[in-house]
Amino acid sequence: MPEALEQDYTQKQLLEVNKALSSGMFVHVRRMLAHMADCDIALLIESSPYKGRAVLWQLVDPDVQGEILEELSEDVRSGIIAQMDPTLIAAATADMDVDDLAEVLRSLPDAVYQEVIGSMDSQDQERATLALSYPEESAGALMNTDTVTIRPDVTIDVVLRYLRIKGELPEATDELYVVDKNNQFLGGVSLASLLTSNPGLTVRSIMEDEYESIPVTMDESEVAQLFERHDWISAPVLDENQHLLGRITIDDIVDVIREDAEHSMMSMAGLDDEADTFAPVVKSTQRRSLWLGINLITALSAAFVASFFESTLSILPILAVLNSIVPSMGGVAGNQTLTLVIRGMAVGHINSANQKSLVYKELAIGALNGLIWAILIASVVALWQWDFNLGLVIAFAMFMNLLAAGMAGAFIPLLLKKMNIDPALAGGVILTTVTDIVGIFAFLGTATWLLI
Incomplete structure (x- = not known):
């Protein structure tokens, strides 16, 4: 169908x-x-x-x-x-x-x-x-113990007769695992090889001995990356002594990938990826109130910075009209970088060897974007208000905030990861606070210095 x-x-x-x-x-x-x-x-x-x-x-x-x-x-x-x-x-x-x-x-x-x-x-x-x-x-929590194991010294004919007697195989079985008498993992044999090889050959002669396995302590997200990279259907799980403990199958990995994607998406809004759509009103309200409270604190922080420039705003009311532009642009630019970095961390593209290059790249992008949009907004404001100095003020603030947004969007998730804090959950809040405060301070502070 x-x-x-x-x-x-x-x-x-x-x-x-x-x-x-x-x-x-x-x-x-x-x-x-x-x-x-x-x-x-x-x-x-x-x-x-x-x-x-x-x-x-x-x-x-x-x-x-x-x-x-x-x-x-x-x-x-x-x-x-x-x-x-x-x-x-x-x-x-x-x-x-x-x-x-x-x-x-x-x-x-x-x-x-x-x-x-x-x-x-x-x-x-x-x-x-x-x-x-x-x-x-961990891989241990993800694995199943329903594995079919065979010995290396038996013939293929014996294995096939054993499988016929067994009658059925565990779901998603594409390979049989070869172990010794101590359950030490030796390699694997695909079902295709068993069916197409000479029945008189031994398992040892057709098994794959250079076989990539999964340590039982490996994080499930890393396991998912291995499955994606190697196109596995199943993979063996071993302990530190190379004993076979079980296997992980593709159906479980699909769940992990889906859960990771949902986690990243829901965490951006401060919600649990397992949140029930039809949960009771009180329970749902409690969960969302925490995030709203945190957001209120960040908004008050930005308002507190703006309060330092009350006299400036009273003298030049046009600044109040333009004040939201710079923080808004910084927030959008920062979130673009933040999302890209969190995704790169999730799929394993970002590691300790390339973090510095990433920060420099995003800093350069922030500077270039800052220059482009600073020129554009300066032109619009200068023509609109017939005030060249006001155009220069908002241009400088725009450049500084987009530069700060690019750097913060790259640096914040890396720092949170080192502190064992979920970047998807906390990164957006911190980034918004940074771009709001830098944007307001750069715009109103520069205006106070040059225009008052």
Whole structure:
């Protein structure tokens, strides 16, 4: 089915379920949910108002609740789990992959977590312990343990017979991993090689021994960069002693890339990338109020600087009209640089070796842009007010602020990264403060010096 038709069909399903739900046709809704894909049910829950989710969840078949929990965003999943009995949570997570199990368990309050663990059987408790043994957002937390391993000294014919007996392979399996008797990783064999090679050959003769693997402690964003660069479908995860621990598959990497993109976009507005669109009013207000409060502080800082020049503004009222131009231009230019640098850091283009070159480049761009727009604004203001000196004042302020914006846009995210502060979250606030204060001070300060 073409992608556009598939999207239309999904939207039609969602509309039908919502219509039946609002009409109280719960039996009909249950039947419809039974024929929907897990991802579509998750989308339906996320697209429903907060109060309607509890009703929908009660109509979902308990046998597929675990699969649906895997598809939900963290904020929505936490709201659903908060309404579930710990024994039901344990049952829903019984067949989850280790990485998804870890994500669910980490979102539970401590008291609920202990009850859920207590409700699990010994095998699931071991899986839970393994899932939580690695730091969040590391390769270990992202990996699955459902790997197929083979020995190097067996023949291809033996491997093929083993696979036929096994009957099925884990999802996204494109290679089998070769290990010794101590589970030491030796290399990999693609399924294509197994199917096209002479059955009498040994695994050692066709395996790739120069094989790039992923350290268990690697950050998930770095893992995503490796997958993107090498076009991997799956990759083995090893500990510091080169023992095979599991594998990471492309479906998990797609989630990481999407989450990183959403994080960068939402953080610019001071919002959580997992924020629930239909979260309760009070909860949403609390989250947004923090960002608004920070923005108010930056605005007051700029106003405080402007207050030093009250006498200047009273003598030359035209300065009040022009005062917003310079900070506004600096803010736009700075945000262009800031966005470019944050993206470069996210995709791995920026490192300690090229940071200095980047700062110099953005400084040069700021100077060139400053010169171009200073000349333009000076010409406009001088002709408009028939005041050459006023044109020179705003030209100087424009040049200085665009220069400062370019330097701040490059330097601020690099500094925040060294301080382990998220540049996407805090960079915009700091940049706005810098461009507002420099712009106001340069414009009004120069005007006070030259025109008064």
